[in-house]
Amino acid sequence: ANEQNPTSNRKMSTSATPMFESTTDRLLSDQVEVASVSSSFAGALELSEEERVRKTTLMRNILRLEVRARCSVTQARCTRFTLPHGVVETPMFMPVGTQGSVKGLTSAQLHRLAPPIVLGNTYHLGHRPGQEVMQELGGLHSFMPWEHNLLTDSGGFQMVSLLKLARITEEGVRFRSPHDGTEMVLTPEHSMQLQNTIGADIMMALDDVVSSTVSGPRVEEAMHRTLRWIDRCLAAHNNPERQCLFGIVQGGLDATLRDQCLAELIRRDLPGYAIGGLSGGESKDRFWRIVHQCARALPADKPRYLMGVGYAIDLVVCTALGVDLFDCVYPTRTARFGRALVDHHAGVLLSRAAYADDTRPIDERCDCRTCKHYSRAYLHLMVNTPSGSQLITYHNVAYQLRLMRRIQAALLEHRFPQFLQQFVSAYYAPEFEYPQWVLDALEAAGFDTSSLERRTEE
DSSP states (O other), rough: OOTTTTTTOOOOOOOOOOSSSSGGGTTTTTEEEOSSOOOOOTTTTOOHHHHHHHHHHHHHHOOOOOEEOSSSSSEEEEEEEEEEEEEEEEEEEBOOOOSSSSSTTHHHHHHHHHHHHEEEEHHHHHHIIIIHHHHTTSSSHHHTTOOEEEEESTTTTHHHHTGGGEEOOOOOOOETTTTTTOOOEEEEHHHHHHHOOOOHHHHOOOOOOTTTTOHHHHHHHHHHHHHHHHHHHHHHHOOOOEEEEEEEETTTTOOOHHHHHHHHHHHTTOOOOOEEOSSSSHHHHHHHHHHHHHHHSOOOSSSSEETTTTOOHHHHHHTTOOEEEOOHHHHHHOOOOOOESSSSSEEEESSSSSTTTTOOOSSTOOOOOHHHHHOOHHHHTTTSHHHHHHHHHHHHHHHHHHHHHHHHHHHHTHHHHHHHHHHHHHHHHTOOOOOOOHHHHHHHHTGGGGOOOOOEEE
16 A cells, blocks of 8 residues: 555655556546456555444544434424534535635635635645645644634545546546646545645545436446445544544435445444535436435434535525535636625626616625625626625625525524525515426425415416
């Protein structure tokens, strides 16, 4: 294993050797090399049952989940758990700070917003600034700096986002750097070494991720490999006293594969679980059904994290289906295009001429610094500038965090069905033309959609 993976004080390994020597080195169907469904990588660390139990017990002692309220109608719930850097209350949205910063926000602005958890990305942090620098500076908390909790993605998502640059085998994934073309190797063991050095309170296991639009044998292989890799991650995890490791449910849009993955991950008794492999272009109807299936099956005493989901309606609907945690780059990315988030599906596209003389704030109910001090007219003028993008980004992140606090309050006050009725009606007003997937998902969660406001015929 030591020959395959760098020691903890080295940067992610690189070489100038071309990754793909010929076109036959990759499968044309999904542009990755797929190893056989067999077995394990010869260099993998072994994990005994005794060691697995020891590590998972230590991690469960870190994260003890308390269910504060359950909706009597839907599957929604309000929970609380404590991590080494603070208390987390759910449902909660986690802003994405890929390389130690949330794009478009200063460190001071992020501190004012005070999300309980911010995400970092293992692949990107392992490449820049690298493991050696991260170790010298005492981890990501010191590097940012950030005193609250951190969650790190394992680097698995880059198998989709950097698919043309990736080659996946049982050993791990080899990336060609988008920055300088050098080869980068990420194995389950190396992902754990990096995340242990980064010091995230919650670490995600390296999983074999395929696009949700892919079907066939590649999806099944990815699911089985994800299970093999979770054991390698557990074996390589060197700080279970302070860092929790979550497993990721894979299986694409195949309900049978999802069930198999769920059963095997639950058997490993991890401190938390994520639903992965969605929001990649699949239909909303298939999306919500997989979320419903997974949330319903995951243990009630562990956090349930839906990865890569950030539209407001998705947050509300998936909370009703039983999800606790969410993350997405959507609120920051859409801000850079001038779109501000409000309780309406269209948002406020501030580049439109209609806002040139609009003296109102983005949202009169919002108490963020942008809404307190700046009008839509000013933001319209600044929309294509760095300052304008920053102000809209600040509002959008504040909106997501406030939305989740509103959901928490509705659950604690036992009025979540009323919140659903009001939010969904407003979100699609004045037409009240509700997408069928929203109606179907809410009905499956237990909510009577006949209570939603309907447009009356004149």
